[in-house]
Amino acid sequence: xxxxxxxxxxxxxxxxxxxxxxxxxxxxxxxxxxxxxxxxxxxxxxxxxxxxxxxxxxxxxxxxxxxxxxxxxxxxxxxxxxxxxxxxxxxxxxxxxxxxxxxxxxxxxxxxxxxxxxxxxxxxxxxxxxxxxxxxxxxxxxxxxxxxxxxxxxxxxxxxxxxxxxxxxxxxxxxxxxxxxxxxxxxxxxxxxxxxxxxxxxxxxxxxxxxxxxxxxxxxxxxxxxxxxxxxxxxxxxxxxxxxxxxxxxxxxxxxxxxxxxxxxxxxxxxxxxxxxxxxxxxxxxxxxxxxxxxxxxxxxxxxxxxxxxxxxxxxxxxxxxxxxxxxxxxxxxxxxxxxxxxxxxxxxxxxxxxxxxxxxxxxxxxxxxxxxxxxxxxxxxxxxxxxxxxxxx
Amino acid sequence: xxxxxxxxxxxxxxxxxxxxxxxxxxxxxxxxxxxxxxxxxxxxxxxxxxxxxxxxxxxxxxxxxxxxxxxxxxxxxxxxxxxxxxxxxxxxxxxxxxxxxxxxxxxxxxxxxxxxxxxxxxxxxxxxxxxxxxxxxxxxxxxxxxxxxxxxxxxxxxxxxxxxxxxxxxxxxxxxxxxxxxxxxxxxxxxxxxxxxxxxxxxxxxxxxxxxxxxxxxxxxxxxxxxxxxxxxxxxxxxxxxxxxxxxxxxxxxxxxxxxxxxxxxxxxxxxxxxxxxxxxxxxxxxxxxxxxxxxxxxxxxxxxxxxxxxxxxxxxxxxxxxxxxxxxxxxxxxxxxxxxxxxxxxxxxxxxxxxxxxxxxxxxxxxxxxxxxxxxxxxxxxxxxxxxxxxxx
Numbered sequence: 001x002x003x004x005x006x007x008x009x010x011x012x013x014x015x016x017x018x019x020x021x022x023x024x025x026x027x028x029x030x031x032x033x034x035x036x037x038x039x040x041x042x043x044x045x046x047x048x049x050x051x052x053x054x055x056x057x058x059x060x061x062x063x064x065x066x067x068x069x070x071x072x073x074x075x076x077x078x079x080x081x082x083x084x085x086x087x088x089x090x091x092x093x094x095x096x097x098x099x100x101x102x103x104x105x106x107x108x109x110x111x112x113x114x115x116x117x118x119x120x121x122x123x124x125x126x127x128x129x130x131x132x133x134x135x136x137x138x139x140x141x142x143x144x145x146x147x148x149x150x151x152x153x154x155x156x157x158x159x160x161x162x163x164x165x166x167x168x169x170x171x172x173x174x175x176x177x178x179x180x181x182x183x184x185x186x187x188x189x190x191x192x193x194x195x196x197x198x199x200x201x202x203x204x205x206x207x208x209x210x211x212x213x214x215x216x217x218x219x220x221x222x223x224x225x226x227x228x229x230x231x232x233x234x235x236x237x238x239x240x241x242x243x244x245x246x247x248x249x250x251x252x253x254x255x256x257x258x259x260x261x262x263x264x265x266x267x268x269x270x271x272x273x274x275x276x277x278x279x280x281x282x283x284x285x286x287x288x289x290x291x292x293x294x295x296x297x298x299x300x301x302x303x304x305x306x307x308x309x310x311x312x313x314x315x316x317x318x319x320x321x322x323x324x325x326x327x328x329x330x331x332x333x334x335x336x337x338x339x340x341x342x343x344x345x346x347x348x349x350x351x352x353x354x355x356x357x358x359x360x361x362x363x364x365x366x367x368x369x370x371x372x373x374x375x376x377x378x379x380x381x382x383x384x385x386x387x388x389x390x391x392x393x394x
Numbered sequence: 395x396x397x398x399x400x401x402x403x404x405x406x407x408x409x410x411x412x413x414x415x416x417x418x419x420x421x422x423x424x425x426x427x428x429x430x431x432x433x434x435x436x437x438x439x440x441x442x443x444x445x446x447x448x449x450x451x452x453x454x455x456x457x458x459x460x461x462x463x464x465x466x467x468x469x470x471x472x473x474x475x476x477x478x479x480x481x482x483x484x485x486x487x488x489x490x491x492x493x494x495x496x497x498x499x500x501x502x503x504x505x506x507x508x509x510x511x512x513x514x515x516x517x518x519x520x521x522x523x524x525x526x527x528x529x530x531x532x533x534x535x536x537x538x539x540x541x542x543x544x545x546x547x548x549x550x551x552x553x554x555x556x557x558x559x560x561x562x563x564x565x566x567x568x569x570x571x572x573x574x575x576x577x578x579x580x581x582x583x584x585x586x587x588x589x590x591x592x593x594x595x596x597x598x599x600x601x602x603x604x605x606x607x608x609x610x611x612x613x614x615x616x617x618x619x620x621x622x623x624x625x626x627x628x629x630x631x632x633x634x635x636x637x638x639x640x641x642x643x644x645x646x647x648x649x650x651x652x653x654x655x656x657x658x659x660x661x662x663x664x665x666x667x668x669x670x671x672x673x674x675x676x677x678x679x680x681x682x683x684x685x686x687x688x689x690x691x692x693x694x695x696x697x698x699x700x701x702x703x704x705x706x707x708x709x710x711x712x713x714x715x716x717x718x719x720x721x722x723x724x725x726x727x728x729x730x731x732x733x734x735x736x737x738x739x740x741x742x743x744x745x746x747x748x749x750x751x752x753x754x755x756x757x758x759x760x761x762x763x764x765x766x767x768x769x770x771x772x773x774x775x776x777x778x779x780x781x782x783x784x785x786x787x788x
Contacts, residue, residue, distance in 0.1 A: 001510075001601055001602060001658070001659065001663075002509050002510055002662065002663055002666035003508065003509055003510070003511050003512070003666055003669075003670070005669070006508060006509045006666045006667070006669035006670040006673070007509075007662060007665050007666040007669055008669065009668075009669030009670075009672050009673065010509075010664075010665035010666055010667065010668030010669030010670070010671075010672065011662075011665045011669070042462055042463055043458070043462070044458070046456070046457040046458045046461075047457045047458075047461050051457070051461075052453050052457065055449065055453060056450070056453065059446050059449060059450065062440070063440040063441045063445070063446065063642070064437070064438070064440045064441075064642070066645075067440075067441050067445075067642060067643045067644070067645050067646050068436055068437070068642075068644060068645050069436055069644045069645050070645055103497050103647065103675075103676075103677075103680075104675070104677055106675035106676070106677050107674065107675030107676075108675075109675065110673075110674060110675035111675075114397065114400060115396050115397055115400045115401075115404075116395075116396055116397070117397050118397070133672070136672055136673055137673070137675060139673060140673030140674065140675075207395055208395060248457070248458070248461060248462075249461045250461070250462060250463045250677075251460075251461050251462050251463050251464055251678055251680065251681030251682070252461050252680050252681060252682060253497065253647075253677065253678065253679070253680050264395070265395065268396065268401060268405075269395075269396055270404075271401050271404035271405045272396035272397055272400045272401040272404055273400070273404065274403075274404030275397075275399070275400035275401055275402065275403030275404030275405070276397070276400040276403075276404070277404075278403050278404065278527070278530055279400070279403065279504075279530055279531070279533060279534030280501065280504060280534065280674050280675065281497075281498070281500035281501030281502075281503065281504035281505075281531060281534075281674065282497075282500070282501075283497075283498055283500050283644075283647065284645055284647065285647070286497075286645065286646050286647050286680045286683065287645030287646060288645070288646060289680065
């Protein structure tokens with residue numbers, strides 16, 4: 001009567017969402033202020049005032065033009081604004097026809113995977129720790145997701161592990177840096193080494209292996225750190241972007257894919273993703289938000305709260321004895337489970353109304369994710385809970 | 395390197411879009427006022443003032459709540475408002491958990507098809523004339539689209555043709571009424587006869603055959619006509635809706651699917667579509683527009699312009715000798731090519747800078763689509779061109 005796999009996907013929640021819902025219920029029992037919810041990656045800093053102003057200005061224009069269909073790629077003026085901003089920041093030569101507005105980064109990734117699929121043997125590499133929905137996107141395209149286990153020392157990339165899993169069927173590697181869930185930024189050194197490996201393997205197999213860069217956290221980097229522009233390091237790179245985090249617009253579903261000119265046969269790769277988007281029921285990305293994004297493209301997010309949260313938590317938790325890789329970007333960090341059992345630790349934490357997500361779903365068993373996009377006051381209230389949890393392991 | 399079928403889809407334009415682009419170029423040569431563009435179904439009546447007001451009010455609220463993620467199904471308050479409105483209008487018992495907000499009707503249809511797929515033999519019936527993108531949506535789900543030729547007398551449904559094409563692999567029939575491209579509304583009689591046939595065949599094959607109702611034109615009906623509520627006639631009906639036409643918000647990508655309680659095993663069918671949406675990269679529908687739709691759900695579109703356009707064109711064209719089925723809804727009508735060659739007639743019309751879309755792409759060869767969502771002054775200017783075109787056939 002219906003597809004069993006789709007039914008299973010629709011009937012089960014992600015571990016993150018399950019924990020979040022548990023927290024909402026628990027709040028009703030013990031009080032909202034006594035639940036320390038580190039489960040969800042929803043920006044805690046509101047959209048900048050410029051977003052409101054941009055919408056108000058747009059509302060004064062012609063409503064037919066404002067809310068009417070754009071072309072499938074998106075409004076030409078808005079794409080030009082995005083392209084110019086990208087070119088200015090990267091030194092690359094991006095034009096409007098490299099950009100295609102999407103309803104957030106997720107469908108851009110699905111469309112890219114679908115376009116790059118060769119046959120029923122096609123594979124995509126997921127570098128753990130990774131965003132769990134990637135496995136679903138691969139499944140949707142009938143592509144095999146091959147997990148590369150994490151470099152648990154510093155959450156960069158274990159290149160030997162990549163090399164061991166790469167095959168003639170590998171069409172793409174998804175790169176997500178700054179990373180959800182680790183908060184780590186892949187260094188230039190990591191990316192250059194990976195690029196060299198992918199170049200070697202592309203030559204060996206006689207077809208390009210693409211990097212699909214999932215970059216919603218691109219602007220969320222601390223301590224003046226660098227987020228290298230991947231296409232300058234590896235030419236066959238497709239960028240999938242979203243303003244969900246940088247402009248705090250996660251619900252508005254506005255993002256894009258970009259096929260830079262350095263990609264082999266870039267115009268045809270763009271056309272193939274464009275075709276794939278059509279089959280997903282993409283008509284255009286929300287038109288008003290296309291224009292809002294273009295008007296606000298030069299605005300950088302206010303990172304001060306996330307930055308302070310990250311420092312507070314890192315210092316406190318390492319002080320209590322937690323193992324933790326210093327987060328350089330995004331709004332996440334990972335801690336190690338002292339006995340290696342992340343699921344058990346997440347369960348134990350619930351006793352203290354502390355909600356932290358097991359890393360197993362991210363391909364990083366033995367670790368747990370903490371979202372740092374939270375109210376700073378909640379962090380202060382939660383510290384005794386973190387301390388008590390660690391005491392149990394001593 | 396990339397998928398050839400996706401590349402082909404991304405490299406070719408729809409016939410409609412091609413004609414529209416031709417018109418834009420021609421306008422630069424002969425002047426905008428001398429091109430009579432009847433190609434595109436973009437509302438020509440702006441969004442009601444209430445939409446602007448709703449956005450302005452929402453902007454005064456908390457931006458975190460306004461632009462933050464909703465659940466995948468959509469904001470609970472907004473779904474409740476939609477459900478209550480639907481229940482009130484239909485007498486059905488729709489609750490918030492029957493509704494799932496989507497980025498327009500298109501992904502709702504793709505998700506429904508994907509969820510209903512059984513295996514590589516699954517088929518969906520398309521009742522000609524039909525919206526051409528349906529064939530792409532079926533292709534995306536690896537479902538075979540089986541075209542039922544039109545009832546060319548009155549563009550209702552040729553039930554004998556449906557029965558001849560139905561098979562044990564038929565999982566669904568897409569119903570689009572008021573219809574794009576014909577402007578016809580399926581009568582209660584048509585729907586009841588089709589329901590009887592589908593009930594008989596469902597029993598014979600031992601599995602339900604679903605109706606997927608694509609209803610963006612539901613509120614666009616003239617002369618006080620009735621658009622029957624299909625689930626009251628046939629229980630296994632999934633509704634796919636969009637505010638693109640009723641609120642003139644086609645670019646904003648806001649719609650929903652609804653699985654009414656009368657559907658067999660309705661909660662599990664809903665879950666299967668929900669799972670399918672996840673694989674399409676759906677995270678949530680644009681959150682602000684969910685709330686705008688909920689706030690504006692009781693507003694009916696101003697049909698006066700479309701209604702007058704329809705009458706003006708119908709009277710003038712039948713007067714010139716065109717064969718034309720009287721349009722009862724939507725903002726389209728179809729004319730017959732006197733010699734049966736719709737492609738040639740569309741080409742001939744270009745001589746007069748008259749842009750009308752061949753029906754072959756809609757599964758109705760021998761007919762051409764005229765969009766009536768145009769400037770009334772353009773209609774007046776275009777009448778001599780229509781007249782001259784028909785003279786060629788006399």
